Amino acid sequence: MKLIRSLLTGFIAVACFTLQGCSDPAMVIDQNMEIPNHNWTYVNRVKYNVKIEDNTVPYNLYFNVRVTGNYRYSNMFALVKMTSPGKKTLTTRYEFKLANNDGQWLGSGSGNMYSYQIPLRKGFKFPAAGTWHFEIEQNMRDNPLREVTDAGLRVEKAQ
Numbered sequence: 001m002k003l004i005r006s007l008l009t010g011f012i013a014v015a016c017f018t019l020q021g022c023s024d025p026a027m028v029i030d031q032n033m034e035i036p037n038h039n040w041t042y043v044n045r046v047k048y049n050v051k052i053e054d055n056t057v058p059y060n061l062y063f064n065v066r067v068t069g070n071y072r073y074s075n076m077f078a079l080v081k082m083t084s085p086g087k088k089t090l091t092t093r094y095e096f097k098l099a100n101n102d103g104q105w106l107g108s109g110s111g112n113m114y115s116y117q118i119p120l121r122k123g124f125k126f127p128a129a130g131t132w133h134f135e136i137e138q139n140m141r142d143n144p145l146r147e148v149t150d151a152g153l154r155v156e157k158a159q
Helices: 002-022
Strands: 026-032 046-050 058-067 075-083 089-097 106-109 113-124 132-138 148-158
Touching: 026 046, 026 058, 046 148, 058 089, 058 106, 089 113, 132 148
Parallel strands: none
Antiparallel strands: 026 148, 046 132, 058 113, 058 148, 075 089, 075 132, 106 113
């Protein structure tokens, strides 16, 4: 029964993300990568190439992540590496708050899954047009970081 519920929850989440992507003209990319066995290792980086056609407009960048209710921490650290078309790289370490001090999850929940779309940068103007490469690496002490089901990136034109 748990397997069927988990599969149904996953299917509904994928369908919602897919339908949302089709109807959002501001979106450049909104993709998530499934984390094998829900164990996110340091070497299992989430990687995306993002084509920025207009660098004169501001963009919002978000970190997407889903964890199970068995995730052990109230936060998560991650390294986000942005590489420009000219091959210059900027790496930033972020801390993401996932739960209140009392343990209540801050993300949207369905069953035993909690989804987050957390701002990385708001109103960011890319210095150059072209294809930007993004890598997201979990940066917690635990390796692997257990109970992380998906991680990803959203880039949208700021409204």
